Structures are given as structure tokens and as C-alpha cells.
Amino acid sequence: MLKEIKILSDHGKQFVPDLRNQPVSERFRGRPVISADITSVQVRSAATLCPTGAIDSSSGAIDLGRCAFCNECALAMPEVYRFTNDYRIAAARRENLIIKPGQNGPLRIDDASVRKEVRRLFRRSLKLRQVSAGGDNSCEMELGASGNVNFDMGRYGIEFVASPRHADGIVITGPVSENMAGALEISYDATPAPKVIILVGTDAISGGLFAGSPALKRDFIESHHIDLYVPGNPAHPLTFINGVMDLLGI
Amino acid sequence: MMKSNLYTEVKNGSSPVNISDIPVLDYGRFSEEVCTMLTEERFHCLSYFCYPAGEVMKFICCIADDGSGTFRILSHEQTGSAPLLSLTAKVYSMHIFEREISENHGVMFEDHPWLKPVRYPHYRADRQSVMDNYPFYEIEGEELHEVGVGPVHAGVIEPGHFRFICNGEKVLHLEIQLGYQHRGIERLFVDNRAGLRNALLLESEAGDGMRRALLAEDIAGDSAVSHGLAHAQLTESLALFEPPASLQAERCIALELERIAVHIGDTAALCGDVAYQLGQVACEALRTMVINTTQYWCGNRFGKGLIRPGGTNFPVTELIAGEILTVLEEVDRRYSNVVDCVYTLPSVLGRFEDIGVITRAQAISIGAVGMAARTCGVPRDIRATHPFQQYRQTPVTAVMQESGDVLARGRLRALEVKESVKIIRRLIDEWRKQSVESGQPRYNLAYRPDSLAISVTEGWRGEICHVAVTDHKGRLMVYKIKDPSMHNWMALALAVRNQEISDFPVCNKSFNLSYCGHDL
Ligand code: SF4
Numbered sequence: 001m002l003k004e005i006k007i008l009s010d011h012g013k014q015f016v017p018d019l020r021n022q023p024v025s026e027r028f029r030g031r032p033v034i035s036a037d038i039t040s041v042q043v044r045s046a047a048t049l050c051p052t053g054a055i056d057s058s059s060g061a062i063d064l065g066r067c068a069f070c071n072e073c074a075l076a077m078p079e080v081y082r083f084t085n086d087y088r089i090a091a092a093r094r095e096n097l098i099i100k101p102g103q104n105g106p107l108r109i110d111d112a113s114v115r116k117e118v119r120r121l122f123r124r125s126l127k128l129r130q131v132s133a134g135g136d137n138s139c140e141m142e143l144g145a146s147g148n149v150n151f152d153m154g155r156y157g158i159e160f161v162a163s164p165r166h167a168d169g170i171v172i173t174g175p176v177s178e179n180m181a182g183a184l185e186i187s188y189d190a191t192p193a194p195k196v197i198i199l200v201g202t203d204a205i206s207g208g209l210f211a212g213s214p215a216l217k218r219d220f221i222e223s224h225h226i227d228l229y230v231p232g233n234p235a236h237p238l239t240f241i242n243g244v245m246d247l248l249g250i
Numbered sequence: 251m252m253k254s255n256l257y258t259e260v261k262n263g264s265s266p267v268n269i270s271d272i273p274v275l276d277y278g279r280f281s282e283e284v285c286t287m288l289t290e291e292r293f294h295c296l297s298y299f300c301y302p303a304g305e306v307m308k309f310i311c312c313i314a315d316d317g318s319g320t321f322r323i324l325s326h327e328q329t330g331s332a333p334l335l336s337l338t339a340k341v342y343s344m345h346i347f348e349r350e351i352s353e354n355h356g357v358m359f360e361d362h363p364w365l366k367p368v369r370y371p372h373y374r375a376d377r378q379s380v381m382d383n384y385p386f387y388e389i390e391g392e393e394l395h396e397v398g399v400g401p402v403h404a405g406v407i408e409p410g411h412f413r414f415i416c417n418g419e420k421v422l423h424l425e426i427q428l429g430y431q432h433r434g435i436e437r438l439f440v441d442n443r444a445g446l447r448n449a450l451l452l453e454s455e456a457g458d459g460m461r462r463a464l465l466a467e468d469i470a471g472d473s474a475v476s477h478g479l480a481h482a483q484l485t486e487s488l489a490l491f492e493p494p495a496s497l498q499a500e501r502c503i504a505l506e507l508e509r510i511a512v513h514i515g516d517t518a519a520l521c522g523d524v525a526y527q528l529g530q531v532a533c534e535a536l537r538t539m540v541i542n543t544t545q546y547w548c549g550n551r552f553g554k555g556l557i558r559p560g561g562t563n564f565p566v567t568e569l570i571a572g573e574i575l576t577v578l579e580e581v582d583r584r585y586s587n588v589v590d591c592v593y594t595l596p597s598v599l600g601r602f603e604d605i606g607v608i609t610r611a612q613a614i615s616i617g618a619v620g621m622a623a624r625t626c627g628v629p630r631d632i633r634a635t636h637p638f639q640q641y642r643q644t645p646v647t648a649v650m651q652e653s654g655d656v657l658a659r660g661r662l663r664a665l666e667v668k669e670s671v672k673i674i675r676r677l678i679d680e681w682r683k684q685s686v687e688s689g690q691p692r693y694n695l696a697y698r699p700d701s702l703a704i705s706v707t708e709g710w711r712g713e714i715c716h717v718a719v720t721d722h723k724g725r726l727m728v729y730k731i732k733d734p735s736m737h738n739w740m741a742l743a744l745a746v747r748n749q750e751i752s753d754f755p756v757c758n759k760s761f762n763l764s765y766c767g768h769d770l
Pocket of ligand 1: 052
């Protein structure tokens, strides 16, 4: 008993009280800022350098849906590319993941991009089924951490459940391997409508480093409406939780 | 490098060998040599694969000699498609390699007891073989029933299918079908066009080197440092590049931090599985402290971005070293209290003790590595037997357990965390003595042509082996990756035999094997 009390007192209070404004370490790579003065020569060399093709070769914009957050662009051209530690980078529209030169404001989900019934039905309780389809277990672990003693997204009624039958939507990680494509489809079909689809991590959003590998089969992603995109490699728990809160209008 | 007329001998991470220097044996001789070696406990197979080399199929086998701290490389060549007499029939631990060779290249092995698909790669020889027609082992019987679990599991974990044959509540047999996570990584290492979205990258060799460094971190995200390091070390070996001592120490610090974080996270999961909430939440919070330290260092909680060939983007500074030491001191103290409590609590011990036992003989026969081996008295730890990077100067002794049950696997983690904290302190002392900086990454290292290099690291799960073969222009021709899970999934299958099926989750968690590392 004494031992347990010792553990509890060491443990103290662990939960993050304000998930919107939790300080994270300075080096954490969240929302990038690209100089408005980027030259065409710089655009070209940045686009050549980026290992995932996330940098647009005509404008120099970064597509967060493709970015592996490796930091190489910022290291090579610190005067042009810089990552802030702003972790609120999820979006409801694919095109909103593209950060243009000169853009430097918070990324927020505009109400018009969210389906009406999503907020009406799930605002106070959203149960999700996670499906890993070629994920490397880092996004999966961060999603697990989203419910842990620190981040505790359960306080908003957001939770992962064991069965798709009990879920209001699915959360997909991984670039969607061909070998998992069938099971993904089945999991989605088993979830009662209305339902949401959330993509977590660069791999899920665009295939990431694996895009174009013959081992993938991304038809499911391409043929369904996606409600929320959560970038990262892996996506940070705070990015995921804030994204879902914004989606639900919490 | 040493030569005999049977094999070439190298050290971990040493310079590559000329392909033409590896003796080519006839298959009978090869088989005899390999089987004789592998009956001795000090040998185990790191990698066995084949690739088409002109007219012939070239087979390469790398065997670790824990006694002398060297790797032996043997080879044989085949023309035509005559079946080969299986090595597995004599040495069971070769089963997974022969299955892989057969699946990838259509090579047949006679007398292989279990020549089944491994992961259904997109380049498999037999396109008729698909996930849905996996040949499960069956037992007929009025009293028996089958339970299929997965690929999607109750928790937030990766997919895999488990097929149990049960007698009542008791598991008679478990067969694990994997492959769902296959992304074709080995091919992506070699082919810079397949899967390459950025066509501009083709213009620069450096870009490809960078892409591969990132790819290595994604083999298994929970082992980003271990796989990243195996790749960086391999690349440096191919380019005859010796990393500065400071860089070597930094890499080992990252590797130990990864081990500490995962082991503590696993302790949380084990407690969670037996509904011991205090242990679970306390460990969750401690894991967070450790991975946030990694994030403080390199901006990523899993250490992605940290390990690069030839140098680093995130050199350790005095500030970072200080932060690591401070956090670890606190974590070490608190974690010791937690495990002291967990592993003396009757309600926890009742669920862990004598559950999911692997015997020493079983571990040897299946070629178990890493934690799975060390928990039943088989001292396999690459840091100790085939030291790499700074471990060559800062030796490590393998932490051991004997009982082979869930409890042993839990306790081993507790002991290893303590040990890793000590190792990090020693590594930081070493790092402080260095005056040469760790240097910038080198993505354009030129690889030696017509060579084979082998690099092995000890991740938290066990040994990770990367092997590469270059062509006459020094381009990668073959890239083989072996995650410890390749061997250890069989340990899980054996561990649950004669257990209650309800003990499966806790057994599974106690091994915590990689799906994507296996499926690649
Ligand atoms: S951080 Fe993103 S945009 Fe920059 S080089 Fe890496 S993948 Fe490309």
C-alpha cells in the first residue's frame, strides 16, 4: 500500500489541462512558414531536394499531406523554409494542407467544409475504429497515446472502440497496402452510417515515401469523401485531438 | 576480413567484401557446413537470401559466430529450377528464410515441413497465392474448434491474422498469417524509380541517399533509430566511411533512449492487459517523459530525422546531454518504484508467472533472437557479441532471465531499462571526451562496386540485420532487411500452446513483435 501511495505521489497530475495551448519543444516540426521572397532558383533546388516531392516545383509551396517533416528543406535553406512548432495543422479539405510562400497564420477548419450531420451527431461523442493499412506503428502509437493519461481525449467523448459496429467512423493510418485494402473496405462497410473517415499521417494522406509503390492499392482513399486530414510523420497526439475537436466544433 | 575456402569472415560494420571473394560451394557442401555450424549454439543465421546474377541464382548465407564475434558469409549458385534439399529439415531455424526465398523466387525446397507463404509481396513468384487462400494447418476432431482473430484487432495496433485451434478454452495450436502490412520496402531501397513521386530526385544521387535514410526509419516506426542506424552503418560500410567517435556515441544514446521508451511503454501495456491501472498510467506518463526528451533533441518523439549516414542534423549539445541525464534520473527512480510494485503484486504475478513459456530448447530451435532469446537463457545480444559503433569501446553485457514466461519478459524490460540508463551515462561521459564534431549527413556516399556489406544492430526487440549487394557501378542491386520479428513470431505461436485462449493478449503483448517489420 505504501509503495502505491509513493507511486501516486510521484505520478502527480499528468493530464494536459489545455490541449489547445500546450507548449511543445521548440524543435517539434509543425506548421511550416515559407518566405514570400522565395526565388525561382530556390524553388527549383528545394523541389529537387525534397525526398517526398512535397515541395511544388513551380511555387515552392509545401504540401503537408506529402511532407515527411524531415526538416531537410529548412536545413538547406533556412532563410526560406522554417518549421514552427504549431501543432494545429489538420484540415478538412485536402487543398488546405498546402502551405504557400508568405502564408503565416493559424490553420483553422472553416465551418463550411464540415458536413452538417457530423457536428450535429458526433459533437458530444465520437467513437472511432482505427484501421492500420501498412502503417509503421508510429502513427498507431500516437493515436494510442491520444487516449492516455497525458492527452486524455476521452474527456471530450472521443474514443477508440474495438468494433467497427460500435463506431461512428474510421481512422486510417498507413499508405494502404494492397494486402490490407480488402479488410479496410470491410471495416468501413461494417461501420453504421452516417460515418466519418479520418486519415492520419503523411502515409495515409498521400502514400508518403511509399507513394507509387506497386504494393499499394489506394482506391478506397480516392473514392471516398475524407472528413479530416491529420498530417505528421507520425501525427502528434495534439495534432490529432485538435483536428478532431475542430471537426466537431468543440 | 578473413578467408577460408568455405566462407568469408567479417566483423559487424567492417568494410564490405568483394562478391567474387566469397567462396561458392556446391549445394551439398554448403548444406553440410551450414547445418553443422547451426547445431552449435554459438552460431545463428542472420540472413539467407538469393538474387539472380546473370545466368545463375546466387544464394548468400550470413551466419553470426557469437564466440569469435564475426560473421561468416557462405554462398552457392544454382542454374535451372531443380528443387533443393531443404536445410529446415535438419535445422528448423532456417524455415523462415527458405519460405521467403521460395515465395519471392519460386525456388522449391524438398522436405521442408512448412513451406508456406510469408508475406505475399507484390513481386511474389506465384501470383495465384493470395491472402485469402493461405493454407492453414487443420486438425479434425469433434471436440475442437477454430477461432480466427484479425487482421483488424480490438486495440489500436497493426493488422495480422491469428488462427487458433482450441480444445475448449485451451489453445492446441496457433498459426499466424502475416503480410497485410507489405509496402514493398526492400524494392524501394533498390529501385529509385518505383514509388518515386519526385522525378526531380533522379537528378541527384544525394537525393536518393536522403530518401533511403527516411525509408529506413519507416521500416518500423517504433524502431526508427534501430533500423535507421542499421542502414546508416551499412551505407558507411559500403563507402568505407568511418564515423567519428562522437557520432557513434550519439547514435548509441539514441538507440538506448528508444529501448527505454518502448520497454516502459510495454510495461504500461502489460499492466493494462491485467487491469492494473496504477502501473499502466504511471508507465504511460514515464514513457511520455522519455519520448519527449527525444523530441527535445531532434523534434520527433520517435527519433525520426535523427539517424543519418555520415553525420547528423541534430548533434548532441551540452544542453541536450544535460536534459537527457536529468530526465533519466527521474524516470529511473520512478520506474524502479513502479516495477518493484508491479512484479511483487500477487494479482499481477498470477497472470504472468508460468504463462506463455518458451523453453531454452525451443528458443534455440526456432532461432529466437533479442529479448525473446534472452528471457529463456539464450544470451543473444548483438551489442555484447558483435559490438558496433560506440559499443566497441563501451562494452555491454546481456541482461538475462531464465524462466521464459510472460513474467520473465516483463522483468527483462525492467532490468534493461535500468541497464540502459547506466549505459547512456557512460556514453555521455565518452561523448564529452571527444573533440571531433559529429559532422553533417552525407547523402552522396559512393558505394564500392561488386561488394556485399552487412550491418547488424540490437534494437529493443532484438537484432536487426541489413545486407546490401552492389553492382559493377556501385549501385544497390539487392537490399535485404531482417527484423527480429521474422524469427520471433514463431516464439509467440509456441508460447500460447496449452494456454488459455484468454491469455493470448498478455502473451502477445509480452513479445510485442512487429507486423510491418516482418511484412516490410
Ligand atoms: S520537411 Fe517536408 S517539405 Fe521539407 S524536405 Fe522534408 S519532406 Fe520535403
